[in-house]
Amino acid sequence: DIVLTQTPHSLSVAPGQPASISCKSSQSLLHRDGKTYLHWFLQKPGQSPLLIISEVSSRLSGVPDRLSGSGSGTDFTLKNSRVEAEDGGIYYCMQTLHLPFTFGQGTKLEIK
Amino acid sequence: EVQLVESGGGLVKPGGSLRLSCTASGFTFTNAWMSWVRQAPGKGLEWVGRIKSRYDGGTTDYAAPVRGRFSLSRDDSKKTMSLQMNSLKTEDTGIYYCVRGEFSGYDWGDYWGHGTLVTVSS
Numbered sequence: 001d002i003v004l005t006q007t008p009h010s011l012s013v014a015p016g017q018p019a020s021i022s023c024k025s026s027q028s029l030l031h032r033d034g035k036t037y038l039h040w041f042l043q044k045p046g047q048s049p050l051l052i053i054s055e056v057s058s059r060l061s062g063v064p065d066r067l068s069g070s071g072s073g074t075d076f077t078l079k080n081s082r083v084e085a086e087d088g089g090i091y092y093c094m095q096t097l098h099l100p101f102t103f104g105q106g107t108k109l110e111i112k
Numbered sequence: 113e114v115q116l117v118e119s120g121g122g123l124v125k126p127g128g129s130l131r132l133s134c135t136a137s138g139f140t141f142t143n144a145w146m147s148w149v150r151q152a153p154g155k156g157l158e159w160v161g162r163i164k165s166r167y168d169g170g171t172t173d174y175a176a177p178v179r180g181r182f183s184l185s186r187d188d189s190k191k192t193m194s195l196q197m198n199s200l201k202t203e204d205t206g207i208y209y210c211v212r213g214e215f216s217g218y219d220w221g222d223y224w225g226h227g228t229l230v231t232v233s234s
Contacts, residue, residue: 001176039221041157048209048226049149049157054219092157096213096220100175101147101159 006104023093037097044089114138121228134210145214
């Protein structure tokens with residue numbers, strides 16, 4: 001199985017400050033079709049996960065542009081250029097290249 | 113508007129069975145591959161399994177912890193996917209989410225249901 005390792009496990013950031021989450025995969029997530037099947041979800045307390053970034057860097061409609069995804073192969077990063085109160089929650093990376101699909105263990109973002 | 117509504121959760125004893133359903137609306141369910149993802153209390157997300165569209169064979173795939181105990185099916189006429197869970201274990205406890213998976217032109221996981229709670233306890 002592909003293992004996704006997220007760091008840090010948690011972070012506390014003041015509003016207006018940047019934040020960054022790393023997701024490292026045990027195998028390359030690059031498919032022969034040229035796409036990389038690594039996605040990011042945000043889960044707020046009591047809510048279902050929400051897809052925010054698809055295929056490494058494609059922001060979903062309505063996701064603020066202060067959030068961005070980057071990376072390739074096995075190393076990926078989710079960056080928030082200016083954290084706001086609404087950004088708090090648990091962020092998960094997920095791969096859908098190989099079965100079984102797997103998630104990272106999650107990174108909890110606390111807004112100070 | 114796309115909606116996924118899960119039902120069927122509840123309390124069941126270890127070794128028992130439960131059948132979850134997911135009813136879809138707002139998109140062409142027939143063409144979508146559908147998945148279940150679960151979340152144990154206070155824990156992270158775990159993919160459970162998926163069922164392909166009938167056009168793509170309607171085949172199923174499962175995570176190792178549930179393979180042989182859980183079974184996916186779909187009824188496209190009712191826009192419904194079902195998860196039959198047998199030989200339930202305490203570690204199967206959690207919220208089960210229905211997720212729209214592979215669907216041409218759209219992103220995996222772009223729609224999730226609100227989830228249904230399964231509690232396996234004596």
